[in-house]
Amino acid sequence: MTDGIGNPRDLALSGAAAPAAPAADTSPALDTPRTRGDGPAIPLGGDATLDRHTRIALLKEERAIARRFEGGKMWIYPAAAFTCYAIWLSFFPLAIMGWLNLPLAFVLSTVFAVGGYVTSHEAMHSNIARHGTKWRWLNEWTGKVSTIIIVFPFSMARLMHLEHHYHCNHPEKDPDYPDRANGPWHAIYKTWLNRQPGVDGSIHIYKRILAEMGTREAADALKDTVRLQLIFMAVLFAMAWSGYAIEAALIWWLPRHIGLSYIRFYLSWAPHHPREDQGRYGNTRLFKSRLGQIGSIGMETHLVHHLYPSIPNHRTKEAYYALRPILEKRGVHCPEI
Amino acid sequence: MQSAVQALFKIMPFLFGIGFIAPLIAQTMAYWGWSPPLGLSPIGFGLLIGGPWGLYATVRGRWI
Structure with missing residues (x-):
């Protein structure tokens, strides 16, 4: 139901405002x-x-x-995304060579994990460059590099985020609905619970929504997720069995988990609590x-x-x-x- | 291919237990200078914890 001005789904897809x-x-x-x-x-x-x-x-x-507030200095998002990604990537060889301050790298990696979602979020809404424009590739690559630390491919992140906009707070259709919680401590607990392998949490909801979408983009997003998760595991296992388990834990594994919990708490639970109004x-x-x-x-x-x-x-x-x-x-x- | 990947993800917590948690335990113990009990090697102790823990997570669907 709208004020008769347009389809909110189409408008949200184009990055424009949805009508009231x-x-x-x-x-x-x-x-x-x-x-x-x-x-x-x-x-x-x-x-x-x-x-x-x-x-x-x-x-x-x-x-x-x-x-009046659309656009602006959007170059800061790709600049931040690529700089942080390059710094984070450099941590791996530096750690192996023993030239890295691990506690500092851990803190920075966690900040990059959280901040990466912010830069990718602008790309999800095509705010860096729209379809068909000269800088569109920059929009896409900003999104892609930003979410690698949290092992959440941009293709999946964008589809799920747009679904969240279309169906905000809908118990079945909003992919972020599993983050619903009674209070802040419960919300923090849910950020952990929803990542457990057998719990009907975020990834299971994502898979169901992707199956319902049935599009090529949905299938590709699922494949990208499988690929990135396998790469993540392969890197962790290889580093761990080569004697760099602590380095792998502090550069990628822990920052990813802390980052995901922070993102889930602040980007999903806090602004939508109590998730009753659609x-x-x-x-x-x-x-x-x-x-x-x-x-x-x-x-x-x-x-x-x-x-x-x-x-x-x-x-x-x-x-x-x-x-x-x-x-x-x-x-x-x-x-x- | 799809079923193989699905099977792999189904046992991923167990693989994670032996592939990452076990060496992480072993290397953390070595870093802090802790000796494993019962004359076990650090990686042996790591596998003794990581393997069953990963198996528990695979069966139960939760790490805790």
Whole structure:
């Protein structure tokens, strides 16, 4: 259901913003009397109670503001991705030659594992370069090198992430739904549980969704995942039996696991908790993180990303403050961030 | 080919136990200067832990 402006799936695929769905917003803000001086003359209780004309007017205004924050210094993402990947790759020969500070390499590899998802995420939405443009290869390679540390091929990551956008918080169709948890400690536990080999966690959901998609891209994504996992295992086994097990553990194995848990917690659980609302304005929450905007990898303002995936991660906070008056009129709870 | 890969992934926790955890235990013990009990070699001790642990994960579907 949309405002009749287009198919949200097509728009999300192209990296453009999905149109509004008249969400049944259950935000606590709806129950709170409006006291701000800039509120509307006629109280608007939230998206569900706004008339069609108001909703369309707000959406147009929202889109005009959002457009100002699309693009920007996108070169920072490929630059960061390739630099970090090169540094991380250099750790292997340096470790074997005994020229590496392993604790430092471990910390950096973990940072690269988490940061790599951020750079690949921009590539998933084609924010670095669109289809058919001169720099498209850079978009694709940025995505590909970024997720190698976490052993999550870009083809799979992109398909699953776009499915997450199309079906956000849907119990069957959202690939990130297994991250649903009652609280932060439960969420941390789930990040571990969902990676266990026999648990019906993330990879099993991914496989089911890929089978349902039945496309060539889905089959290729599954093959890429098998290949990368086999390479990962082969490298770990070879290094371990050659006398470099500790090096392999600190450069790849542990950073991958810590990185995946951090990513699952901050990029999936925190912004979508409690995963009950599937509406455009209610499927993602705005929150203040103890680790700040950088520590939470920009997830405090993740709602802006779900509304407008073309706005890059480093501009979502700026965009949030510009969009805030409109979001408040929509009944979204908008904290200071 | 597909069934062979599926079979390989099915026993991957066991392979991981002997392929990675066992040498990791052995090399960690050597790094900290710990001696394995019962006169075992470090890699023998590593295999004694890593093999059954990987087998447990394969059968049970969880590492813990």
